[in-house]
Amino acid sequence: MSAAEKFGQMFFAIGLFAVVFIGILLLASLAKGRKGERVQSLAFVGPALLLLAVGLLYPAIRTVGQSFKNGDGTKFIGLDNYTNIFTSPEQLLVIRNTAVWVLLVPIFATAIGLIYALLVDKARGESFAKALIFLPMAISMVGASIIWKFMYDYRPKTRPQIGLLNAILVKLGFDPQNFILNAPANTVFLIVIMIWIQCGFAMVILSAAIKAIPEDIIEAARLDGVRGMQMFRFITLPSIRGAVVVVLTTIGIAVLKVFDIVRTMTGGQFDTSVVANEFYNQTFRYDNTGLGAALAVVLFVLVIPFIVYNARQLRRSEGR
């Protein structure tokens, strides 16, 4: 296709968009009165709803349908794929790993972020200290994984070490460790990467929440003789409870969907696979779309409670 043809197509697409848009506006302006308002709002929301249905609802329904079918989607096999996920040792391992991720990452990322926010609060060079820990957020997960690959890299004792951690270990006279190979510790080492990325996010949100605590409450507590840990326990934490829950659940959702880190570091090998990665493997590598779809559905179901809780918490904190 020549450049002129491409430009032609582009202008055609822009023209078509304009025509459709003007058409909608015209239709909407035709309807008048109270009933007309309803028609108008439908005219504006309609296209978006249609796109949502095509882009989100339809694939979701198809995925659920596929999850009841066999590998190449030709035969209905009922709940077999789901039975497989919750009984076969390979898949159970995936579920176990995902559970470990969902437990460890939100808790540690939030805790570290919170402690850091408290420590740097009103300290000198606060913004610089915050920028430091927020930086990993700016790197893509794949980029972060590649950085950590070099941290964890292993060579036999006789070879020169190029991994930072092993280089230090060898310098100190220990044997080099194969960090990403030995299960189940390797999953923990992968989790460290996610915590490294996410605690900047936790720190920023929680720091803002801490700063939003009304000064007079703190003042009053001081007058009552509340100090140190007590201040944190009885004043700070209750005041930022909403923010903590939002941070925990937001990170939780991100962790359930974690894919890039596992894929880049191990590709799910060495017993480190998680649901999102296994879904990819089953669908695109092992040609087992049925099991892949079932895993996607499981992932979807697992995310729902997080989203519901997150949304309710957000609404409550806004309603206050």
Added chain:
Amino acid sequence: MALRVTRSSKALAITAAAGLALMLTACGSNDDDSSSSASSTDCAAYKTYGDLKGKTVSVYTSIVAPEDQQQIDSYKPFEECTGATIKYEGSKEFEAQLPVRVKGGNAPDIAIVPQPGLLKTLVATGKVKKAPDATAANADKWFGPDWKGYGTVDGTFYAAPLGANVKSYVWYSPSAFKDKGYEVPQTFADLMTLTQKITDDNGKGSAWCAGIGSGDATGWPATDWLEDMLLRTGGVDVYDQWVNHEIPFNDPKVADALAKVGGILKNPNFVNGGDVKSIATTTFQDAGQPILDGSCWMHRQASFYAANWPEGTKVGPDGDVWAFYFPAVDPAQGKPVLGGGEFITAFADRPEVQAFQTYLSSDTWANNKAKATPAGGWVSANKGLDVNNLVSPLDKLSAQILQDPKAKFRFDGSDQMPGAVGAGTFWKGMTDWITGKSDADTLNYIENSWPKS
């Protein structure tokens, strides 16, 4: 599967790049000679293809820069003599994109497919054209029936072979062998005796070094080990049955072969300084390097490993590193050879496409390609290929092995199996096997993953 090709082509690319650099520095003036000799091609041999002036043939392939230049160069005599234009398009996403293009009605005229498994999938779409008679005649004349068989699906011949590689190699250091008085083993029993001797002389874990890490494709070198071993312990018939799933993946004969591989790879006395698990995380590119400093003695890897030695390493029978044929269990039964290669698949049957297909399957092309690859790193199973046209000693050795009448060549098994196994569970299974899964569990796991029809 896809990744294996990228990897081997990458290896070739490195050789090509190194060779190109050499050419530019050492003998830059020769550059002009080769192009002038190409233009003075004797066109008599191309008469049969007729006058194809103004016709265009599009070629889609996974062979990308810089080694694509040698392919393009090898097409030049054909273009000059027939007047046809070859439109060459290389892509790293070839394996993923080709099926998309074919299903979308945008297939190239010719695709260079490196896996018989993928060829089967493509034929199933009904878009692949049967090879013309002239191509089939060439395939009969210049290739063994086994090679022709890999281009045949359900009795119909579709795709003639193009290039090839040999996987049944063990890399070693000839000078170090000479110093210690070690002999290149002629049978598998000799190989195991030598393994024990090296271990006794040089300490635990020094005989073999291995690595199966390859990013996304981690595990494939271990599948080659098992395939090579099954060819030796079970023979070619059992191998074929296994590849085609006529016997289960976990057949006792396969279990025997796996146990024999385990006798080397999972024996801490023999591999990687005693650390078996490190095989899983050592990349295949790095794995053989300790041969150079003497901390390991043997490394089983394909011919394309030649490209992975550091610059300045002399590859040759009297050089720093060299490779010997991975010996047969019983040499009297013939020499099993494991390898890979590419196949010319056509999606159009216009006369110029058929003419080009026929050209690529001829001995003329094979020799043109050999001459267009001055740095080495290319070989074909074409019997018309004059070994003297090959430059590197390893290419010559590979060509000799491929043309040896005693050789029983078999194509890489995982490249022929369904993608779910060949590029999926087989890789994963072998990786888990290295990190501790038992033989039986591994084979059962892969057998259970075989797509049920």
